Amino acid sequence: MNYLNLFILTIFCLFTSGTYAENHPDLAWKLGYSKTQLEEPVNFISANVPGAVQLDIAREEKYPSYSFADNYKKFSWMEDRFYTYVTSFRKPSLNTNERLYFSSKGIDYQFEIYINNEKIFAQEGMFTYINVDLTDKLKDDNVLKILLFPAPKRFPFPVDRIQASNVVKPPVSYQWDWHPRLIPLGIWDETGLEVRNRSYVEEVYINYQLASDYKKSVITILASGKETAGKKYSWELTDADGKRVLHTQGEMQDVLSVTGISLEDPKLWWPHDQGTPYLYLSTFTLFDGSGKEIQKVVQKVGFKRVRLIMNEGAWTENSSFPKSRSVPPAQFEINGRKIFAKGSNWVNPEIFPGIITKERYKELIDLAVNANMNIFRVWGGGIINKESFFELCDEKGILIWEEFPLACNDYPDDAHYLSVLKQEATSIIRRLRKHASLALWCGGNELFNNWSGMTDQSLPLRLLNSLCLEYTPLIPFNPTSPLMGMGHGNYVFRSPDGEEVFQEMKRAHYTAYTEFGIPGMSPIEVLKQIIPENDLFPPKPKTAWEDHHAFGAWMGNTWLCPEILEDYFGKASDLEELVKQSQLLQCEGYKAIFEEARRQKPYCAMALNWCYNEPWPAAVNNSLVVYPAVCKPAYYAVKNSCRPFLASACLSKFRWNEGEEFFADLWLLNDGYEPKDIRTVTMKLVAGDQTFDLLTWHPGNIKDNTNKAGPTCRLKLPHLNQTQFRLVVEVEGHPEYNSDYTLIFIPKYSVNNDKTPVMNAN
């Protein structure tokens, strides 16, 4: 075998949160694989760290892009191999107080670590940071090896997500209705060697409790590490202008807990649409006996109070005997203020988490802020994101509903699973609890539904509740989503029984809509990158369209739903027209749902669509942003529906007939914390050059965080010269509050494309 020899930078370990890797000397890694654990790999190729074994092999063996057609299937053999990462290095010169560590923020999934062929560490679980002191095992030249086990698969289950039902590994990669079967393995986060002082701090946690009037934050510093007892420390808190506002110092203990440090009049952290996501800077410094600085731990701190409280009206429902319980709370209160949570379900932005960059996170999070979203539900089917994700949410003011990696499976009450879950969850909680954006823990996705089969008695969920209580008692915890009173779905514009989103949302009565989706096609440029040219039009099952979720993904012909498109619009003559049809339904569907959820405020307090982004380019998906970060038209529609203040129309259906009475209710929606004074709002119907004024309303004062229902417009539909028309709502002097909606018009005696007379009934 041929190892690269490296020089090690022996620097003082001076790490700051989020820049941990900067101090890792670069190592050159090689990767090999074998069919059994005992076999040594025959060949080694160069490996990117962080990355994934699949990406290294694909690069080395010149695989075509896994995003194109069904190329991902070529990767399936890689699930069942043992992998060996190997690197070599010269022993650095270390003084008596220095130790050499191998450290990693994530190795996926089960592995053993060897130094010079001696096993020194083993772990199951990809979310627990690894810190192995190599010092006592070092020779002049050293070989570090990581043996990785094959992708875990629960036996004897089918090739499906259920194979991941006894591991703390994201089930999404075992195949989902918008994710191919492709199970990442490998070193997936910052990893390397690090020289540390014998005494070092592993964790600094700035805990706090805000006074009930928010005029004071009472801080507790918790710090722990290795051989720190007796060392001196200092701590300071500086504000966003760099001004020191608090300072203390003292002597470390094994576990330091300094309580009762008061910050008067703290500037609060707010979601971006409610105020400033204000962050302070905490700097904790450890000194050696001579007063020389050993280590600095720098991290941002935001002060907020989050509660899940009862939705308005929820206590008084269900008043007849026998009485059950009231629904659980789903109203976010931030710093004492009820907010309407508007946002989306975040999924992995890459199939291989090893290649997610801070830049990608930033691009996607900036887009969410721009779309007036204030929350992400980080869905339990995917990974726990890297630190930079949370740092960005802290900075940008996006609330995080964080799920543990459990989804749509019956995770067992089994001792081994529970022990891995405890290890991983503890690591996750302790890592994330310092983030101002953390607003809600959740055990996982759809676990109390029959396709999963877990119940309130399931020990994994009781364990997660218990661990969250232990480490973060002030962050709410839900065992799963949906809970009673919360809605998941639907995921199509029109369900098989003919009910459209408009009607579904009118009959719906939920405290929170935590998932709802409308599929929309990706832009043509994206489609051309993933579908072979010959298959592009018309889309057909059993082609690359199906691999990319246009057919056979979920129920019926999802996600393309060609029969719905054709029924509304007639057969599309080319791909461009088809994409337009699909994207129009996605836009109008999402507008209907987001705006109706907001109209149901204050009983309803949340609207999160399924889903925000995607891990690879889907041909059709409920996502708003196509991989890697391409906005669909629906993104802009949702951005409009999520404006803090807007004029909105409540529609009852999509397709209208000539001669029928068209009607729509006019609303002003205000999620902002300012009242508004609106003089005049008008509604008109526009079809090409035909315009019909429908009504004029003088609403006057609109209270803060309160909607106002206006009048209903009515018009017996005349003959229109187009098959679509727009309902336009205009706010005089405030075009930024305007809205418009596109609807389908059916003229009398019309015939559709296949010559069958259209039924003009409602």
Add this chain to the structure above:
Amino acid sequence: MNYLNLFILTIFCLFTSGTYAENHPDLAWKLGYSKTQLEEPVNFISANVPGAVQLDIAREEKYPSYSFADNYKKFSWMEDRFYTYVTSFRKPSLNTNERLYFSSKGIDYQFEIYINNEKIFAQEGMFTYINVDLTDKLKDDNVLKILLFPAPKRFPFPVDRIQASNVVKPPVSYQWDWHPRLIPLGIWDETGLEVRNRSYVEEVYINYQLASDYKKSVITILASGKETAGKKYSWELTDADGKRVLHTQGEMQDVLSVTGISLEDPKLWWPHDQGTPYLYLSTFTLFDGSGKEIQKVVQKVGFKRVRLIMNEGAWTENSSFPKSRSVPPAQFEINGRKIFAKGSNWVNPEIFPGIITKERYKELIDLAVNANMNIFRVWGGGIINKESFFELCDEKGILIWEEFPLACNDYPDDAHYLSVLKQEATSIIRRLRKHASLALWCGGNELFNNWSGMTDQSLPLRLLNSLCLEYTPLIPFNPTSPLMGMGHGNYVFRSPDGEEVFQEMKRAHYTAYTEFGIPGMSPIEVLKQIIPENDLFPPKPKTAWEDHHAFGAWMGNTWLCPEILEDYFGKASDLEELVKQSQLLQCEGYKAIFEEARRQKPYCAMALNWCYNEPWPAAVNNSLVVYPAVCKPAYYAVKNSCRPFLASACLSKFRWNEGEEFFADLWLLNDGYEPKDIRTVTMKLVAGDQTFDLLTWHPGNIKDNTNKAGPTCRLKLPHLNQTQFRLVVEVEGHPEYNSDYTLIFIPKYSVNNDKTPVMNAN
């Protein structure tokens, strides 16, 4: 002050579970009280220990019985005093290995302990056993003093249960709709001095896990105590015949954990109606260095597996979008067998728990077994019962749903309350977990309803979930009752809107009926003991009737409901007639509910009426057993409705008119684990000497644990010579399965007592 001097029996501490007190030398206690903590009491009276300060004062000052009329009001001043219990004793002779302990199983509620005027212990909480080593503080003559604080009252709330909303003290005594305002204080469980070896075992817990085929029990012995490390121990398990089936020995550690002890083919513990509540005997013996026995801990062990699983059909409900979650599980499975849980809500059998005896427990538990009940829900408004309660339930085969002492209040997320709750709950869980009868933990009563105001986010409930998981992961936990899909109420035969229990139960669809009640009057002999003779008839508000819950207890004129009685039966001419009317409604109402709940099996899996017993003699109450242990007629009605196998009629209303078509559905109900073969069942209508045969059914085979619906009888009601008639269901050759129901008949042109013509409409 005048203290009694006592001789102390210096015996070896040889305690066995449940007979802890036998080794406590008797102490003579005196009691005094004062208005402030600093004042010394002026007078001391003799005190009964265990008991209550109120009972000592009442005895000494010759108070009349608190059960009569409104005498309990005379006790109210006692809520706000400081109490001092005091006793004196000579120092016993102790060898170098012996220590003298003051030990108590319960002092209610907040107290400090002084030896020779030095404070040596303080505690808030009545359920944590107290063990104070006095040895180093002993003089030749010693004075032991317990200073008790006044009844805790949350400030500034009204004189109501809400005053108990931040303490771990049963709120029931702060007043309930069947409990007077009378808040016990004092030493309430076995208490005394005890000579112990320096090395002693405090807790032995025989933990186990049954194999999935129940062919093996894998046992872990957990033992902990004081200065036990290095001492030898032996342990044996004997069966009910005294035959040793397991044995091991070894050396103690501070916390001993001996795992993997296998018992092959264990005899299982079953609720009495499903099999034998088989108990083994565990004997743990501690030896000193010379091999001499120091201590024996003897306790019974039953092997069972309990789970709460999904009710049949519950997974497939609520199938339309948006989807919420499925209801939580409410089906008990014992040793792999689904059982229908039939029973009642247990409340404190005394206002003052200090005077509850094992004999009282036995009498009440025997009655429950006799009434075919297999479960008690020990309601969260009351105390955690004494050990003998659980020992008897273990022996008799009654399952225990055990609630923590939280009920109908919004217990706060406050650090002090949480710390007391943690201490008390930990003590409770560790004490009760050894009992075979323990089947379900529950956070408390009706906490997720608007009159309480707690939610899934409330930290006290998250804490209880977490502690139960830590100490008893194999016992299910519910945060409260009712949960979604479970029903509480109604509590009257007919609600104000005219709906009777018959109709209410027919529209009801619940996984479990965990509370439902029908009020019934106490027997005349009881009434005469509590109501002044002049007030006996007719019952009126603002008299002793109201003090004893006949009026103004809950909504409307509960619990007497005179307008309902009069409407059905006409005005009663004397007390005897009134009692009969009330008791008839209670009987028929309870039969309707228990039997309908059973008909709703398998979706429904539980029926528990509110309530079983009562802490003092109520004039009218939903109870089946009047204080102290007097069976109402409803007790026998419920006993019949709970027979494992019976013929049952499903009725639709209580009052029938001449000429109307009477109908009733015939059922056979089988909760037993045997199939039945039934040849012939008949139904007939009987009114005095008039008899009408209604139908004959040949049902044939009835599967185990399965009901069978039969035909519906119909009869156009002829003129009957009586105002009541009976529907009689007879099983040929099996009179033990017969049932009958009493109903009201209204002849045509009848007039009621006040001369208003009766409306004969349905």
